[in-house]
Amino acid sequence: MMKALRAALLGMALAIGLPSGSQAQTLRVGMAAQDVGRLDPHFATSTIDRVAVGWMFNGLVRFPPGSIDPAAIEPDLAERWESGADGRTWTFFLRRGVQFHGGFGELTADDVVFSLRKSAAAATSAFSADFRAFESVEAVDPYTVRIVLRENVPSLLGILTNYSGGYIVSKRAVEQKGEGFARAPVGTGPFALQGVTPNQSAELVAHAGYFRGKPQIAGISYRFIPSDASRDLAFQNKELDLNYGRADQTWATRVRALPGVTVDVFEPAELAMLHLNITQAPFNDIRVRQAMAHAVNRAELSRWRGPDVSRPGQSLVPRGYLGFTAENGLPGHDVAKAKALLAEAGYPNGLTIKVIHTQLPEMLNMMQVVQQQLRRAGITLDLQVVEHATFHQQIRQDLSPLVYYSAARFPVADIYLSQFFHGRSIVKTPTAVTNFSHCNQADAQIDAARVSTDPAAQLKLWAEAQRTLVKEVCAVPLVETLLVFARRDTLDYGYKLVGSMGLGPQITEQSRLR
Incomplete structure (x- = not known):
């Protein structure tokens, strides 16, 4: 069954323009989970869900891959921004041509306004408290968003990063899918959700239209293996490329001793x-x-x-x-x-x-x-x-x-x-x-x-x-x-992993399987 699944993903990757060979492999990830919960990023509260949504969504700004340093926050969906002298009025200028997954079209200011208002409402977000200081979010034009705060906050950019309530969703997709959006989310990130098999896996495919360039990995098979022993055995047998590890000294020492394996602690x-x-x-x-x-x-x-x-x-x-x-x-x-x-x-x-x-x-x-x-x-x-x-x-x-x-x-x-x-x-x-x-x-x-x-x-x-x-x-x-993950040395993140607010390694357009 898994062979057929890999073949299907490879065929899909070729169909959207990804190269074959080593650059078109599927990354196999083992997670300590029975199933995913909610993949609407504004409700992704568990580690299981947070790791996956980090591969599918962007924020207006982002932590550079591998970093959690607030001083290093950089442009993401916004190419630049300005703030007023009082620190309460912020204007964000969006990149043009950013495409949503699944044919849901170009990202515009309407999507950003919709997303931030959704994040700020308790009925549609688990992170609404972070947006309490927002007075208004308005589209100035299709590529400009203005945020007005009723009071200063310690870090507005921190709220708008590629993390929790800062993720931007497709307005049309949320309205069209309704409650189904939580199991069929639509973002702008390097990978798009292809489908979820309950209690088995979530399958993602590379987003060929990603604004930073086509990912070098064709897809991600995010496998739910709640048993530590079963997950470790699959990793040792080279059935997984990346494994959710145990924050346990004995485990880290033992896995580090495996040939061709790196244990990342971050x-x-x-x-x-x-x-x-x-x-x-x-x-x-x-x-x-x-x-x-x-x-x-x-x-x-x-x-x-x-x-x-x-x-x-x-x-x-x-x-x-x-x-x-x-x-x-x-x-x-x-x-x-x-x-x-x-x-x-x-x-x-x-x-x-x-x-x-x-x-x-x-x-x-x-x-x-x-x-x-x-x-x-x-x-x-x-x-x-x-x-x-x-x-x-x-x-x-x-x-x-x-x-x-x-x-x-x-x-x-x-x-x-x-x-x-x-x-x-x-x-x-x-x-x-x-x-x-x-x-x-x-x-x-x-x-x-x-x-x-x-x-x-x-x-x-x-x-x-x-x-x-x-x-x-x-x-x-x-x-x-x-945080502890083990990876085979064939997986190159494309950056130095020091930290990740997504609670797992970010898989980006630069990541590759050698």
């Missing part, structure tokens, strides 16, 4: 946290939350993961982000203190908490280690393991008082704090994002920092917000895990 690190719903028992008692914080051993978690692929969490914002501070009063590991706090709260014999959790192997394995740590302090986690897409649906319905969530965001403290700890982002509210803790105690500092034009004042406010949230024990940071 930024951004995903900060894993236990989000505690302070409005539900038992976490409406701060003593229970404090016990949780003292029961966790971050250094042990990092040793378990391995020093090459992880580092202990130090705050409720990942280290390296603009605004991060380690001076926040984070409780240290102390099992005796945790037990004493539980007893004081009325649980001298410990307590059991029912928790919904994903079956995604990497997250499940880490949670099981945390489960063992908490058990030492008398806290038992009764894990209700569900499929990853179901996990995302249920935690957003407030069905679990404790949520393990691992995430990377644009590297400015504002976005992380706003999405996970601002009152507007509380789940099951009209403006819900990913605030599972229901904390809102630092809203004033977060809001003030966002609009401040004084960099020193911003840093001070973000630090105050972290100290407030840590004191309230809204969440317990665990470990920062770097």
Whole structure:
């Protein structure tokens, strides 16, 4: 069956003008997933979906391939831009001749306006909170877009990159496909979705009309292999060219020893946290939350993961982000203190908490280690393991008082704090994002920092917000895990991979299979 699929893709590639031979091969990627969730980029919240949409869509601006440096952001669908003296009016001038996939025509300002308005609406985007400061988005002419902000933001270009809500979709395709767009998306990127076989693979084909030039790889077979062992075996047997790796030292060391294989470890690190719903028992008692914080051993978690692929969490914002501070009063590991706090709260014999959790192997394995740590302090986690897409649906319905969530965001403290700890982002509210803790105690500092034009004042406010949230024990940071993929040396990305906001290697027009 797979041979027939490869042959079909090769024939398709030849039909659209790609060369045959080594430059017309299909890249075979193994992902730890049962299936994709939603490939509408404005709803792509899981790593599984984010990796794939990064190959299919563009933003007005982009991080250069292999980089996550905000200072390096460069033109993408916009060839240039201007901003007013007050920083609230921005004008973007679009490239001409950019083509959407599947015959959906040329990109125009109407598509950009539609996309950004879609991203800004909670009903049509998981990232609407990022666009709260937008007052208007208008088409000046077919190739010019003007954005007016009601207040300054820490990084407008960061919101408009090839990442999350910044992706540009085809207005006509969304209107035509409706809900079906999530499984049949249309973008302008180097690869177009050909189709999805549930629980098997998503097949992408090179976009011959890509504005940066025809990709050198004919297609991508994005294969869903949830079992680590099965995925590793397929990679060792040369059935995969690129494999989603385990952020585990033993795994990285073992795979590095394979002949003709490179293990890429890159930024951004995903900060894993236990989000505690302070409005539900038992976490409406701060003593229970404090016990949780003292029961966790971050250094042990990092040793378990391995020093090459992880580092202990130090705050409720990942280290390296603009605004991060380690001076926040984070409780240290102390099992005796945790037990004493539980007893004081009325649980001298410990307590059991029912928790919904994903079956995604990497997250499940880490949670099981945390489960063992908490058990030492008398806290038992009764894990209700569900499929990853179901996990995302249920935690957003407030069905679990404790949520393990691992995430990377644009590297400015504002976005992380706003999405996970601002009152507007509380789940099951009209403006819900990913605030599972229901904390809102630092809203004033977060809001003030966002609009401040004084960099020193911003840093001070973000630090105050972290100290407030840590004191309230809204969440317990665990470990920062770097991204890990293994590739055969026959795959050349075409750039040096230091980081990827798409959470996986970008496959561009310059990537090739030797």
